[in-house]
Amino acid sequence: MGGALGLGVPDVDRWLQGGLRRDGVHEFYAPPDGEGAGASAFALLVGRLICGADLPLIWLRKDRGSRRERPYAPGLAELGIDPDAVFLVGLRDLSDLLVATAESVRHGGAGAVILEIQGRARLLDLTASRRLALAAERSGTAVLLVRRSARPVASAAHTRWQVSAAPSPALPANAPGPPVFDLQLLRQRGGPEGLHVQLEWNREQAVFRTPIYGDPSAVPAGGMADRGRRRAA
Amino acid sequence: MNKLSSERRYMAIHLPFLPAEWRIADGVAPPESPFALIEKQRGALRIMALSPAATALGLRPGLALADARALVPELPAYPHDPEADRAVLMRAVIACERYTPMVAPDGADALVLDLTGCFQIAGWTQETIADDARSRLARLGLRGRAAHATTPDAALALARFGTRNVEDLPVAALDLGDEAHLALCRAGLRTIGALKSRPRAPLAARFGRDLSARLAGLLGEEDRRITPHRPAGTIRAEYRFAEPLMTVSPLLDVIERLAQRLEGTLAERGAGGRRFDVALFRTDGHVARLTVTCGRPLRDPQAIRGLFAERLESLADPLDPGFGYDMARMVVPLVERLESQQPDLAEEGNARGQPDLAPLIDRLAVRFGPRSISRFQPRDEHLPEYADRAVPPESASAAWPRPEPGEPPLRPLFLYDPPRRVSVVAEVPDGPPRRFVWRGKPYRVVRHEGPERIAYPWWKHPEGRGPTRDYYRVEDETGQRFWLFRHGLYGRENEHPQWYLHGLFA
Numbered sequence: 001m002g003g004a005l006g007l008g009v010p011d012v013d014r015w016l017q018g019g020l021r022r023d024g025v026h027e028f029y030a031p032p033d034g035e036g037a038g039a040s041a042f043a044l045l046v047g048r049l050i051c052g053a054d055l056p057l058i059w060l061r062k063d064r065g066s067r068r069e070r071p072y073a074p075g076l077a078e079l080g081i082d083p084d085a086v087f088l089v090g091l092r093d094l095s096d097l098l099v100a101t102a103e104s105v106r107h108g109g110a111g112a113v114i115l116e117i118q119g120r121a122r123l124l125d126l127t128a129s130r131r132l133a134l135a136a137e138r139s140g141t142a143v144l145l146v147r148r149s150a151r152p153v154a155s156a157a158h159t160r161w162q163v164s165a166a167p168s169p170a171l172p173a174n175a176p177g178p179p180v181f182d183l184q185l186l187r188q189r190g191g192p193e194g195l196h197v198q199l200e201w202n203r204e205q206a207v208f209r210t211p212i213y214g215d216p217s218a219v220p221a222g223g224m225a226d227r228g229r230r231r232a233a
Numbered sequence: 234m235n236k237l238s239s240e241r242r243y244m245a246i247h248l249p250f251l252p253a254e255w256r257i258a259d260g261v262a263p264p265e266s267p268f269a270l271i272e273k274q275r276g277a278l279r280i281m282a283l284s285p286a287a288t289a290l291g292l293r294p295g296l297a298l299a300d301a302r303a304l305v306p307e308l309p310a311y312p313h314d315p316e317a318d319r320a321v322l323m324r325a326v327i328a329c330e331r332y333t334p335m336v337a338p339d340g341a342d343a344l345v346l347d348l349t350g351c352f353q354i355a356g357w358t359q360e361t362i363a364d365d366a367r368s369r370l371a372r373l374g375l376r377g378r379a380a381h382a383t384t385p386d387a388a389l390a391l392a393r394f395g396t397r398n399v400e401d402l403p404v405a406a407l408d409l410g411d412e413a414h415l416a417l418c419r420a421g422l423r424t425i426g427a428l429k430s431r432p433r434a435p436l437a438a439r440f441g442r443d444l445s446a447r448l449a450g451l452l453g454e455e456d457r458r459i460t461p462h463r464p465a466g467t468i469r470a471e472y473r474f475a476e477p478l479m480t481v482s483p484l485l486d487v488i489e490r491l492a493q494r495l496e497g498t499l500a501e502r503g504a505g506g507r508r509f510d511v512a513l514f515r516t517d518g519h520v521a522r523l524t525v526t527c528g529r530p531l532r533d534p535q536a537i538r539g540l541f542a543e544r545l546e547s548l549a550d551p552l553d554p555g556f557g558y559d560m561a562r563m564v565v566p567l568v569e570r571l572e573s574q575q576p577d578l579a580e581e582g583n584a585r586g587q588p589d590l591a592p593l594i595d596r597l598a599v600r601f602g603p604r605s606i607s608r609f610q611p612r613d614e615h616l617p618e619y620a621d622r623a624v625p626p627e628s629a630s631a632a633w634p635r636p637e638p639g640e641p642p643l644r645p646l647f648l649y650d651p652p653r654r655v656s657v658v659a660e661v662p663d664g665p666p667r668r669f670v671w672r673g674k675p676y677r678v679v680r681h682e683g684p685e686r687i688a689y690p691w692w693k694h695p696e697g698r699g700p701t702r703d704y705y706r707v708e709d710e711t712g713q714r715f716w717l718f719r720h721g722l723y724g725r726e727n728e729h730p731q732w733y734l735h736g737l738f739a
Contacts, residue, residue: 034711034713035713035737037645037646037647037713037714037737037738037739038712038713038739040646040647041646041738041739042739044646045739056590063605069647069648069649069650069736069737070647070648070649070650071646071647071648072621072644072645072646072647072648072736073609073610073611073620073621073633074611074617074620074621074633074644075642075644075645075646075647075648075736075738075739076609076646077633077634077635077636077644078636078642078643078644079642079646079739080636082633083608083609083611083621083631083633084608084609084630084631084632084633086608086609087590087594087606087607087608087626088606088607088608088609088623089597089601089605089606090605090607091601091605092601096601099600100597100600100601100605103593103596103597104593104597107590107592107593109589109590109593110590164711164712164713165711165712165713165714165739166711166712167679167680167708167710167711167712168641168680168708168712168714170680171641171682173682174679174680174681175641175680175681175682175706176641176680176681176682176706176707176708176714176738177641177680178641178642179641179642179714179738179739180712181739182712201739203636203642204638204639
């Protein structure tokens, strides 16, 4: 495969010299004080764009037996990610996860492999991430590492981002709108860093775009009630 | 009388001194000296089993220890341990699975092998099998007496009583209990041969109906099939090594060769295996077992080899060849339909951009357990936490409802299951949340939508009633989006409804 995945916003893609490498390793750090769902969601959406409609997406994380939250398929569908294309791998510990990730990347059948890790993850060192980068280049499978509750460390990633949720453009009656992500490009191998943007996910067109914040108070009252009724039906 | 089962062949091995012999082999008891294994029964210590030397002195099980010591002063005694005896017997059973997969224990001191059809495959004769089995059991420290017959009952009786012919067996071989035994002897019927010539009906009338059944079993008129210790697969291949394998490395080649042998059988049946069992028989009687299961029927030897490679690598206890493996067997206990694939069809599938994840899934399942990989399937359930479920990765694809265009995501990406309790401040008791505290951290709600009312599905649980949930999508000042609900309608269902955090949005 190879090539680059443009995120859809010209400024951003120029900064990325065309986009995110489809056969690269990309790291998405959640801010240490946040819940981290935004970083996972952004990685999933990038994965969704790389996989398109044909390729499966493999999502590896700690076993559901843990006390953390679990992936919710209706929520994936609501983001525009077909839950049917997602294979969830839940394993006991990081060493198993790293073995399974490497195996999944090497196989080459998936468009993207997402590894979601909580905490410091000493095992995922420079050597381990180099190995993943090599495997990604060979098989053309993107490796998306989601790091929640972790501080950025040295790695062989092609890009490293900090991703947090950003305020959404409000819908009528001040309802939360489509998801917006606050992105900081912390590192880009062979390219500039320091980019800081906010991107909104447009599900219908399956693109990121710059959010447009309007004034929610301009929306007529009563819209909320209508929306509520329609959804309840 | 025609013999219904003349073509079947059974071998029984009686291990009369098993309880004493394993103690000798373990070094617990001295060899070649008399000792007894005792148990307290109704206040007296009674002999349950004896060493060969003690038997030679004329002692018999059932004797009180005190009486035995009157005959043999200072007879050493050890506690009887039926459970340990059973474990030793099962080791003998497993060691004999090299001759046939159909091996069953019988009672506390015997085992029986169904050797039907085993001679052609392996080039054994019943004598060579008996010799080999005896010497292998001797390595476990057990002395066995083997006998062959066309029914398991006859083989067992011949082994137990040490006679060559069924007709020479004493009537005790019928195992009808002391009373019937005595009555038969009084009637002058001392051997099976004597009974054989008598009309059956009067015998049954006098000595019970069991007699007919037992007699038929001994005479080979009725075949009681044995229930093997391990269910036997009909699709199996074996490999005997001229030299025992002392290292693990050639095993994968052996496994691939076994798979190659089975490939034809599977192809003829239009089937593939969903499970493959490999048993590795060690010269000392130990058997190592490896099993792989796969998500789809498989018969490609290379793929099967790959799965076993994964299995070998993931073993918590690496295989220990010890004195070497001298036989391997592969059994396919679970098969499913698998049409021969035309290669160009498979390639077309790839060209359409649908690569086959199945080999990867199989490998991950073998290594990390079949439950570690799953897909999602929708469920038509009312409560959000039941709206999806994890299914095995090979499950059929499912169609998911499409979200309404223009709406933001109405369901969270992550769900807390069960929901987490949070403390919420709302302006009015039945209004939307303004602030909440989650794990000690305060969140200020700046946007919200709701309530979306989700009632307890009372129509499904007519007796059970749960509070209604009022769900709110909320966003805090940093942009994090949460799914909260109030549990119970204020004033109607609950005076102080609790709040829960049920999910995190993107």
